[in-house]
Amino acid sequence: xxxxxxxxxxxxxxxxxxxxxxxxxxxxxxxxxxxxxxxxxxxxxxxxxxxxxxxxxxxxxxxxxxxxxxxxxxxxxxxxxxxxxxxxxxxxxxxxxxxxxxxxxxxxxxxxxxxxxxxxxxxxxxxxxxxxxxxxxxxxxxxxxxxxxxxxxxxxxxxxxxxxxxxxxxxxxxxxxxxxxxxxxxxxxxxxxxxxxxxxxxxxxxxxxxxxxxxxxxxxxxxxxxxxxxxxxxxxxxxxxxxxxxxxxxxxxxxxxxxxxxxxxxxxxxxxxxxxxxxxxxxxxxxxxxxxxxxxxxxxxxxxxxxxxxxxxxxxxx
Numbered sequence: 605x606x607x608x609x610x611x612x613x614x615x616x617x618x619x620x621x622x623x624x625x626x627x628x629x630x631x632x633x634x635x636x637x638x639x640x641x642x643x644x645x646x647x648x649x650x651x652x653x654x655x656x657x658x659x660x661x662x663x664x665x666x667x668x669x670x671x672x673x674x675x676x677x678x679x680x681x682x683x684x685x686x687x688x689x690x691x692x693x694x695x696x697x698x699x700x701x702x703x704x705x706x707x708x709x710x711x712x713x714x715x716x717x718x719x720x721x722x723x724x725x726x727x728x729x730x731x732x733x734x735x736x737x738x739x740x741x742x743x744x745x746x747x748x749x750x751x752x753x754x755x756x757x758x759x760x761x762x763x764x765x766x767x768x769x770x771x772x773x774x775x776x777x778x779x780x781x782x783x784x785x786x787x788x789x790x791x792x793x794x795x796x797x798x799x800x801x802x803x804x805x806x807x808x809x810x811x812x813x814x815x816x817x818x819x820x821x822x823x824x825x826x827x828x829x830x831x832x833x834x835x836x837x838x839x840x841x842x843x844x845x846x847x848x849x850x851x852x853x854x855x856x857x858x859x860x861x862x863x864x865x866x867x868x869x870x871x872x873x874x875x876x877x878x879x880x881x882x883x884x885x886x887x888x889x890x891x892x893x894x895x896x897x898x899x900x901x902x903x904x905x906x907x908x909x910x911x912x913x914x915x916x917x918x919x920x921x922x
Contacts, residue, residue, distance in 0.1 A: 670895035686892050690895055699875050703876065713800075721808060724801075735801075740798065741794060745859070746863070754778070785873050807841030854903070855900075861878045876897075
């Protein structure tokens, strides 16, 4: 009997413990636990609010405005009329064609600061001086840069004079529709690659020096070190530089275009950014400019995603 009573008492105690545990599990979380759970959202909320108010909301308004009319139809819905007009505008088609040219020249714009950063990291003689010299053009205004190169690249300028001294005829760098865009892009690369150089140098700070030492011990050449050690180690940095350089080419060349060519000759140096300014500021067609801005945003988004995808695949293959 005593043993049976003990077992029954023990079972009753265990049952009460289970009930107490269930009661505790069902108890709502304390105020401190709720505060800890909400803290990350509270901390992120100001940044999210700023992005929504200053970025996403204006973007939505701009896209909505692109479906309205200009002039007498100001504010009236016109559907896809603005986008159809863009398709039929030869200047806009030229600007999109120049975007394709920028995409083709983008590897050059990234390779130049990448190689220079590699040489500086490997401490070539005078690397500290080179770092300052390479970055200096990045602090100059595009207006100043454009004015300087207008003088240098003029038909009677010093560059053509130097070419004449070696028996080469003068080149109309800014007046020939076939080469004017290449000239402006080259000046833009010269003026802006200093910032990409700094990003690459920051990426080199994360590179494991032991890998370079091992490659040198194994007798690897400079080309092999760059291709098999440096590039795979800096994949994320290269992705970042590719995307930011492309965005800079599409959205930061207005000053150079305005000073050096004003979109000419024959509209050959138009880019979407310059076309948007022309429609908004010169033709007073803000709705059409909004449509062009929307197209430019989509182009940058697609190109950026494609770049990241291709670079990630290349990194995995390496």
